[in-house]
Every structure is written in structure tokens, then in C-alpha cells.
Amino acid sequence: MRYLDEYRDPVAARKLVQGIERAMTRPWTLMEICGGQTHTIVKFGIDRLLPKALELVHGPGCPVCVTSLEVIDRAHSIASRPEVIFTSFGDMLRVPGSQGDLLELKARGADVRVVYSPLDAVELAAKHPYRDIVFFAVGFETTAPANAMAVKQARRRGLDNFSILASHVLVPPAIEFLLQSPANRVDGFLGPGHVCTVMGTEEYEPLAERYGVPIEITGFEPVDMLEGILRTVEQLEAGEAKVRTPYRRVVSREGNPHARDLLAEVFDVCDRKWRGIGTIPASGYRLSESYRAFDAASRFDVETVETRESPICISGEILQGVKKPLDCPAFSTACTPQTPLGATMVSSEGACAAYYAYGRHLEAATTEVAR
Amino acid sequence: MSQPLTGPELAGSCPIPKSRYPEITMGHGAGGQLMEDLIHRIIVPTFDNDILAALEDQATLSLPQSDSRLAFTTDSYVVQPLFFPGGDIGKLAVHGTVNDLAVGGARPLALSAGLILEEGLPIETLERVLRSMGEACRDADVRLVTGDTKVVERGKGDQIFINTSGVGLVAKDRTLSIASVRSGDKLIVSGTLGDHGIAILSVREGLEFETTIESDSAPLSGLTEKVLATGAPVRVMRDLTRGGLSSVLHELARSSQVGLVLEESAIPLKREVRAACEILGLDPLYVANEGKLVAAVPAESAEDVLDAMRQHPLGADAAIVGEAVADHPTMVLMRSAVGGERVVTMISGEQLPRIC
Known part of the structure; x- marks a missing residue:
């Protein structure tokens, strides 16, 4: 299949691995930003093909993981209202709030529906004029344009029974936050390919310069990932810290101007609380003044409930690349995809869920027995 | 109400966590871990008899x-x-x-x-x-x-x-059983995976997309007769339904106490199904089928059984997709196209489409 098989080609992959081995003269730690990239690494066993001196740590780029507990509780409170049809991307349904998850709310009678696009939620609003249709608008810059488009269409069509619960997050402030942390040990970044498809790469240049870290904007298939890794290592070995784009087939320096204009029209940048990390200044989108009428949080006047996180869960440290899933005492015992204690186990893109889905815990147990 | 997230649950932590859901969710009917949990924890013990407990x-x-x-x-x-x-x-x-x-x-x-x-x-x-x-x-x-x-x-x-x-x-002398797979046996699937699940998704409200994929719903009795007529000592056949190939393989691996290894590149998939799965963020190993089976057969009979399947219209795309091994009993592994190996886990509940 075109655009797939050539990026999963074993011969190309082997060549890149050899290139990485040749290029390395000392240990390096790289972070992949996106949850999708983490998934590819574990699914294809890419970390195991690499030299031991090269460590991959997993970044904060899983939108489901970093959505704060307060927002999730707010979503649950809205979804529980009888007049509401609550729509969401699939993997938000299993995220536990303080009182269970959306699947449980659904089991108790809430009208919760999975959609593949926010525009489908707009269609529902047209089809059910006497119901309130709320879309759970989470995600990075990648999903934001479609959500902006949904709001814009709803306004154009006069669908005032449509609203979104917006909790968008932005990548560059998160990278800066990680780099400012005293615990940071990341030498170079595999940048977020699809975020940059929308936003372009320009805003990463000051980060690379200020903090002296190379950033290679990387794709999501095995060969893409290995190429990003090789090029980051090459920059590090050469003492360079530039933003470059191996994922050129979809990313340009200016991004998608139409999408960016739309984002500027519909959203304002705001401070945002990240689950497991805390509040990062200017790291989120909320609806701009002229679209505020479509804001579900104010429309339904939801009280902020007090929230409590599991004291055992280390997802914050995992999201910041300080620790890895196997460092957690609860991983695969008290915390599993059926009983997630925290953010990174919940989403299929979370690092803990990826480790679990591809059986890293079973392998760890087997190795333990073999010893 | 979910359980409170407090420390003591960790004490004596059980490898199989108690289900988090006090009510039935859709995931309990999805052919994965939640459903299995229901069967083993509530249903089988209640009716306590060996015929039911064999779970054929x-x-x-x-x-x-x-x-x-x-x-x-x-x-x-x-x-x-x-x-x-x-x-x-x-x-x-x-x-x-x-x-x-x-x-x-x-x-x-x-x-x-x-x-x-x-x-x-x-x-x-x-x-x-x-x-x-x-x-x-x-x-x-x-x-x-x-x-x-x-x-x-x-x-x-x-x-x-x-x-x-x-x-x-x-x-009377037929002894097909999920507990009879032996190390060295080959795994044969009778055709392309995931056709039914993707066909249903393509017409489900809110997810409609254009596709030429049709459900594979078909009676397999002709095909199984053909297979058994070879006289090969087939260990077991199972039809693949909810939970896809993965769920059935986990049942085989556990009941027979063998490890299973799949070869990703050998798994037959229609181009459209593969594309739909990539776009929708689904894994075809977990997608439903309604007219496909997997058979475990001793290596020396594998080619005979494969030929017999391929001679039947419902088995034209049959393929050997993996084998049983003595290592890692109860675990299902898959060798990826790039050369890495990974564990195929049993799906928890429903496959939830990814966000991006």
C-alpha cells in the first residue's frame, strides 16, 4: 500500500539503524513528543533495534493523557444531563474522572456517542434540534482546526444547540516547560509531525536556539522514526541545534495557512492545566470572545468539583520524560487498561498503555523468571 | 462508582485486577478481557460443570x-x-x-x-x-x-x-479441542481478516464512510467438511467472531498451554480493510469476522489442509499465519514487518478509535 509499505520496509529500517550505530560516539537521550510516535516505537520494537547508549524517553504528546481531571469531571457532569447528547473521540470514553468514566455514565443512561469528526457532532445538532449536542474538544494543534471549523459551521447554520467543551493544548510551551525543568535530561527532540503540518515549524526555532537542542520534525512510521532519530543524533554529534524536517512529505515551514487563520479566528491562547504536569502558561486554546456562546462550560454553568489523583501514579514524571512505565510499582498490577490509575494508562497513545498493549510487562515478568 | 484510588489496593496486588465496572458496559460484550472476566468469574462457576467449563x-x-x-x-x-x-x-x-x-x-x-x-x-x-x-x-x-x-x-x-x-x-472419535494444540503446530486462517467489522462500521450511524467492503458472513460447514476430509489430524478449528483473531488465539494459547507466534506479513488482509484500519486507528487482529476460521494443525499436515481450504470458495485466501511454540506459554507474539517482536495482548473491551 502506497505511503505505508515503503515506510515499514525492513531493509530501509536496517540501513538507518546501522547509520545510527555508526554516528554515535557517546550516549544520548532523545524524546519523541507525540503519543502516536511512542506507539510506533513500542509496536514495532524500535527502541530494541537501537544501540544501548541511545535512550528514548516518551513525551507529553498524548492529548487524552494530559487533559486535566477537572475538565474530565466537567465533561462527565455535562454528559449526565438528560437534555445533552455528549459526543467525543473514542479514547476519551475510558478516561477515569473522580467518579468513573464516560462508559459507565453511558451504562447508567447518559447519551454518550463516539464520533470520528466534530463535524459529525454538528450534523447531530441539526438532526436533534431539541437536544443539546456537546463535543469534547481535546487535542493538540492537530485536532484544533477541525474543532474550530465545527464551531464556525454551527454558527453559520444557526445551530445554537451545539457547543464544545474545549481543552486544547499546545506543543511549544510544553517543550519549553520540560527544558526549563531541573530534572530535564533530554538532549534532542523528535518533533511532532502532524502538529507541524498545521502550525509549521517556525515556532520551534527559538526553542532550539535558546536551549541548544536539535529538533527534527518526525513522522509516525518506523522508517520515519528511525530517520528522525538518525538526524537528531547527527546534529548532536556535530554540536548543532537546528530545527529540520525529515517529515517533508506533509510538513512545511509555514504549515497550513488556512488552518492557522481559522484557529486565530476561533480560539484565543490561554493558560492550561496539564494532567500530571500542572499549569503551563499560554499552553492552551479557549474559544475567542466572538465564539464564546459555543462554550459548553459556560453554557451549562458547571461547578468546578474538587478532584483527587491517585497518590501512586507517576504519570506526571512519565509525561515529562523523567521516568518510564516500568519504573512504576503499580504498572500492570494495580494499574491496567481496565483499571487505569492515571493519564498515561488511559489513552491508547499513552506511554503506559502502549507498554501494556504490546506486552512489555509480560516480557519483564518472563525475564524476571528466567533470571 | 469506581473504586477509590487509594494505596492499600496495592498490597498483595493481584495480577488480574478486579474489574473496575460495577455495571455492565458495552465492553463486557466485546469478546475481550472484560467479557472473559465475566465468563470466568461469574458464569462458569455458577453452573459448575466440565462441559461448560471446557469453553468450546x-x-x-x-x-x-x-x-x-x-x-x-x-x-x-x-x-x-x-x-x-x-x-x-x-x-x-x-x-x-x-x-x-x-x-x-x-x-x-x-x-x-x-x-x-x-x-x-x-x-x-x-x-x-x-x-x-x-x-x-x-x-x-x-x-x-x-x-x-x-x-x-x-x-x-x-x-x-x-x-x-x-x-x-x-x-464419537473426533477430538477437536482448544486444549490440544502442541508446540510446532501451524496456524492457518481461512481468509482475509476484519471484513465483517469494517463493513458494519462503514454503515454505522455517525461513522458512515464509503467502501466496497462487504461482510464475510457465510456458513463454514462446507469448508470444515473439506478440511476434515483430508484425514489430517486437525487439533482444533475456531470461527473468528467478536474480538477477532486475537481473542481466539488467546483462548487456544491458554487452554493448550502453548505460546503462539504470528508473522505479521503473512496475515491476509484486503487492501480496503487495511486502509480503513489505518485511517480509523483500529487493529485488524481485533476486528470481527463472521465467515472465517483458524485451524491449528501439525506441521506435516499444514500444506494438505491449506490446499483443501484453498479449493473451497470460502478458503481461497487461506494462509499459514504462524505457529505454536513451547516458549512463553499462554502468550501470543507477533513478528512485525520491520523485524521487531511484540506481544499481542487480549483487548480489554471495545476497540476505541484513537483521537489522532
């Missing part, structure tokens, strides 16, 4: 003074929409139960049908479903001989639910 697709009971045993199975059908590309709920209700008999090596004899109809269902829709069931019975050479009809108030059902049970005869 069909129970087999001895008959006095006969060369055959009676195979007996039941299944319920709640699919929405009722009509989809390549089939409908009526066809499924016949094929599914026929297949549960056929994979045990039984010749299907007769079916029962229980219909639960929702008030307001157009009679015409019912007729269409029943006509389809009738055709499916003729195709599978089985008779529907007894039935029951109930009507529930509007809103208490979803148009039409169907339960079918089936009986068949299986030769």
Missing part, C-alpha cells in the same frame, strides 16, 4: 448406543444496523450458530430461533429478516425446526434481537 464453541454430549455425539450451541444477535453490506441480522443468526457447530466437526442438523421484537417494528422488516434466515438455512443445509416470538415495548429493545440454538452430530 459447542458442547458435546454422549448419546446412548450411537457412533455420534450430540453437538449443541447457542448464540444471540443484536447487530445494528439490521442490514449491512454483504448481509443482515437474519443471515448472521443462521451462519453464526451453524459455524459454532461446524468448527467442532459437527454436521448441523437443526436450529431453533427466538425472536424478540420491539413494538413498532415494520412487519415488512421482519419478513425481510426471516426470508434471509430461510435462504441462509437452505445454503447451510440445515432446518429451522422450532422457535419463539416475544414483543417488548417500544424503547425496550432495538427493532429485533434474535437468539438461535443449534444441534448437530459429531463422530
